[in-house]
Amino acid sequence: MPGKRPIAAPIAAPIASEAPLEASLLERLTHNQNYPIASLYVIATPIGNLADMTLRGLECLRRVDAVAAEDTRSAKRLLVEYGISKPCFAAHRHNERAAAAEIIARLAQGQRVAYISDAGTPAISDPGAKLVEAVIAAGMRVVPIPGTSAVTCALSASGLGDGPFYFVGFLPARRAQARAIAVSLASMQAQLVFYEAPHRVLQTVTLFADVFGTARRLVLARELTKIFEEIVHLTLGDAHTWLLADANRQRGEFVLIVEGAPPGQDPLLQALPILVRLLEKLPLSEAVTLAAEVTHAPRNELYAHALKIRADEPDNTGL
Numbered sequence: 001m002p003g004k005r006p007i008a009a010p011i012a013a014p015i016a017s018e019a020p021l022e023a024s025l026l027e028r029l030t031h032n033q034n035y036p037i038a039s040l041y042v043i044a045t046p047i048g049n050l051a052d053m054t055l056r057g058l059e060c061l062r063r064v065d066a067v068a069a070e071d072t073r074s075a076k077r078l079l080v081e082y083g084i085s086k087p088c089f090a091a092h093r094h095n096e097r098a099a100a101a102e103i104i105a106r107l108a109q110g111q112r113v114a115y116i117s118d119a120g121t122p123a124i125s126d127p128g129a130k131l132v133e134a135v136i137a138a139g140m141r142v143v144p145i146p147g148t149s150a151v152t153c154a155l156s157a158s159g160l161g162d163g164p165f166y167f168v169g170f171l172p173a174r175r176a177q178a179r180a181i182a183v184s185l186a187s188m189q190a191q192l193v194f195y196e197a198p199h200r201v202l203q204t205v206t207l208f209a210d211v212f213g214t215a216r217r218l219v220l221a222r223e224l225t226k227i228f229e230e231i232v233h234l235t236l237g238d239a240h241t242w243l244l245a246d247a248n249r250q251r252g253e254f255v256l257i258v259e260g261a262p263p264g265q266d267p268l269l270q271a272l273p274i275l276v277r278l279l280e281k282l283p284l285s286e287a288v289t290l291a292a293e294v295t296h297a298p299r300n301e302l303y304a305h306a307l308k309i310r311a312d313e314p315d316n317t318g319l
Helices: 022-030 056-064 072-081 095-110 129-137 150-155 174-184 201-212 235-242 267-279 284-295 299-309
Strands: 038-045 066-069 088-090 110-114 141-145 167-170 190-195 215-224 230-235 254-258
Touching: 038 095, 038 129, 056 110, 056 141, 066 072, 066 095, 072 088, 088 095, 095 110, 095 129, 095 167, 129 141, 141 201, 141 267, 150 215, 150 267, 167 174, 174 201, 174 215, 174 267, 190 201, 201 215, 201 254, 215 235, 230 235, 235 254, 267 284, 267 299, 284 299
Parallel strands: 038 110, 038 141, 066 088, 066 110, 167 190
Antiparallel strands: 190 254, 215 230, 215 254
């Protein structure tokens, strides 16, 4: 999940007449659960609203011997909020090999170890995949504990239908790489799901409008589950203006869902991935001519896209 997890209050205050969740309910629902030893528990945690933690996840955190965490400081704060005290050790992108070795050593001793990322479901555009791979390679058990994920959260409120979706995550920082990925997805009919940071969202929606066209629908989900949650439905052509209209609209972490390409493909959309590959091997004019001949897409439009692709190729960062 993009960004850190702030300790946020629930979006709506509890109704006064409602009784708080009793410990007996937690015990009743979890006491017959199986928590095998010598297992790595991959636990989803809230992406902003502490009330989104699952009962099973809480019980699992209570039962494990140690917690491996992307950030031990945020993990300890989270555990304190739930009244849990466990030893924590770091397991992030920069120490995954060493962390995997420690996890495997603990599992070999029969311990239960939890892994949590900063927010959301681990290994989904977050660290954790290499840890899981190493534990599996060592012949040990991995137990997923499901919960909040920004991807499914945004999709459930997208209104773009129940068809397939393709999760991309964050685009590369380099403009040429980001454009190349967008171009490769231009003809895909599945919904396209991206994560984006506040300082890049404006440039990203501009790129999408340029590559996918201004008519496609966009769902812009900002600060999901947090106090200032906002889910907006608009077209790619309107997104740039909407973001500029209020500086607050560019704050927070974003999930962007772009409508898939319509049936009956535009030849240009089909031609763009081919053009990108040709530009890797041929001079610009020759690549454009060949792409136009093969796909029957308009040469002038291919030429315009080729110029933008080449303009992004120097060592420029950002989108």
